[in-house]
Amino acid sequence: MSYDAVVIGAGHNGLAAAIRLAEKGWSVAVVEGKETAGGAVKTQELTLPGFRHDLCAMNLSMFAGSGFFAAHKQALLDQGLGFMPAQNCFASVFRDGTYLGVSTSLDKTAAGIAALSPADAQAWRDLVQRFGLDAPHIFALLGSPMPSIAAAKVVWNAWRQRGTAWLFETLRLYLASPRDFLDARFTHRKVKTMMAAWGLHLDFPPDVGGGALFPYLECMVNQTFGMVIGKGGADTIVNAMTGALKTRGAALILAAPVARIDVTSGRATGVTLADGRRLEARRAVIANVHPKLVFGSLVASDPSRRTFEHNVSAIRAGPGTMMIHLALDASPDWSAGAALKDFAYVHVAPDLEMMSRVYSEASDGLLPIEPALVVGQPTAIDPSRAPEGKHVLWVQVRVLPAEIRGDAKGEIVATNWDDAKEAYAERVLDILERYAPGVRRLVLARSVWSPLDLERENPNLIGGDNLSGSHHLDQNFFLRPVAGHSRYNTPVKGLYLCGASTWPGAGTGAGSGFMLAKMLAG
Known part of the structure; x- marks a missing residue:
């Protein structure tokens, strides 16, 4: 099969690029290794039937305010895209049993x-x-x-x-x-x-x-x-984007891992799938894939690209993340006040000192004594995500080491995530229990995803880094992903990068895919 462009990876940036190109008359195929599209934007029944959990991304405010959404709003709404606004956006709880929040x-x-x-x-x-x-x-x-x-x-x-x-x-x-x-x-x-x-x-x-x-x-x-989350789940944007893609005649090929990007005379000419099928790309191959994976396995090394490949191999990951998804019998009772039940996010990061300490411990390879918790309460905004009267809790644990060297608290002896994750999840729940007493009794089921689990689910999340690369100044702006290639180009002609590893970085704003497609097709 031959197309103008082949997009590798059906995350929201890859889908944004494909939709824009298809709208401009390009023939496009999107290939995705997983059985479902979405990348880090997925909603699944991870605990019990009827409880819908956003696996990674929950907050869709960046997408709602994006240039891509503004340009394709009606097409996405026609495909069922729905947002649920939060009037009480986020709050922080403190050690003295008080809180401070931001509302609209x-x-x-x-x-x-x-x-x-x-x-x-x-x-x-x-x-x-x-x-x-x-x-x-x-x-x-x-x-x-x-x-x-x-x-x-x-x-x-x-x-x-x-x-x-x-x-x-x-x-x-x-x-x-x-x-x-x-x-x-x-x-x-x-x-x-x-x-x-x-x-x-x-x-x-x-x-x-x-x-x-x-x-x-x-x-x-x-x-x-304000803040918005997806109606029924964050996957509302992915469902709408794949629907819009299909109405424009583009192909979406799922459960089709890419074995290699084909390069002829220094130019990307298509991709070969793991099952042997080849898709020809007449004008562009767009990899919505971490550069380390593109130039570590999908493209054969070449001495003429030695400096570029070295710089790509040196891209520094951000810290790891753990996700804990809870199915609850009722919403948590926050000791700081019942008003917290209505907030989309509650940050359990009670002072600047612990924020500095947790980052230092994780950077040293230690399981932090007191990680920062981002507690999402999506059913406070969208009750449809759980059976009547029940709730889901979305707990993002920040920040963690990709590889465990030890435990800063001296309690967990395991040094691999498969053995340590449940014990560490207990530490997280102990912290949550201090600020929301009785929350353990409300848990009907839980699903724990370690940094390693997240990488297994989505190889772009190297070491559980949901940022696809640190956003420190030496890896941001015109230095993202590497100097000289912040405009999505690579030394291989016709091969382009997009996704969180490229400018403007992580989040649900679809910025890199949209900007790249505009640069290619207007």
């Missing part, structure tokens, strides 16, 4: 902060106002190839509208650590802790440079626009 009501959020510090409440309002002016420029930059004339125009227009002082202040934002950014604006530790927790969603503890942007954006986006 500015007055409500500010009142919670004012109870701690009136000055910080005003600083929050000031930051929200600044965000209204920042957002068009920041999101335009995140939605531009890096580097590109489009990105340069964004900076130029921002300078003309906001001036030199704003430009330097924004540069400081991009370079600052979470602690430095927050210390400059807020005084109360709980306010800073609530915001800094977002840094650990990537791989930014409080004192790593370049980590301020994500807490700023997440806090302000949630305050201004």
Whole structure:
């Protein structure tokens, strides 16, 4: 079979690229090794019948606000895409039995902060106002190839509208650590802790440079626009995208692992599947696959690409992640207050010190004494995900070592994840029990996914790294995935990369697939 483009990997970035190319008249085939599309965006009955769990990604706010969704909104809605908005977006619980949260009501959020510090409440309002002016420029930059004339125009227009002082202040934002950014604006530790927790969603503890942007954006986006999850599950976006793809005449070939990318005279000419079938690609092969897998197994090594292949092999993973999915008899009773039942996310990361400590322990190969927990409560927003009166809990454990060297607490002796994961899950539940007493009694069933399990499910998540590569400054912006190849190209003509390992990085925004397809076909 012959196509204009063959896309490897039916994650949301690969699907976004395929839809855009098909809309522009390209003949496209998407091949996926798994039996279902979605990559890290999947919803499955992992515990009991009727309990639908988002395996990895839950928050779809980035997708809802993406350029891809804006360009293809009606086509996706026609295929059944549905969002469920959360008015109470996220909160952090603290050791003294209190919490602080962000809701879409500015007055409500500010009142919670004012109870701690009136000055910080005003600083929050000031930051929200600044965000209204920042957002068009920041999101335009995140939605531009890096580097590109489009990105340069964004900076130029921002300078003309906001001036030199704003430009330097924004540069400081991009370079600052979470602690430095927050210390400059807020005084109360709980306010800073609530915001800094977002840094650990990537791989930014409080004192790593370049980590301020994500807490700023997440806090302000949630305050201004709210959070959305998928109606019935995060896979609503994947179902809609595969439906839209098929209506455009593209092929979606599932359960078809790729054995190799065929290269002739330095150009990618197609792919050979594990069952021997060959798909010819007349114009492009797009790999929605981690570069280490592309140039570690799918493309034969070549001395002419020695420097590039070395740089790819040196891509540093972010820390590992564990997912714990719980089927519950009722929603958790948070000791900090019944109002927490209504929040989409509850962060159990009670102070900056533990955020720094957990990152250091995981980086040293140790099972952390006290990991950070992102507790998703999707049935608080979308009751359809569980039988009537029941709930699901989505617990993301951050951050963990890919390979275990020891246990910082000195309790778990296993040094491989298959033997250690259940014991470590018990530690996580012990922590959760401290903040939501009685939650253990509510558990009807659980499904524990170690970093190794996540990599087995999705090989792109190397070492359980759901970021497909650290987002520290030396691997971000025009250095992602490697210097000189941030515009999705590779030394192999006609072979392109997209996905979380490429600019603009991890998340559900479909940015790299959409931008690549626009660069190829307009």
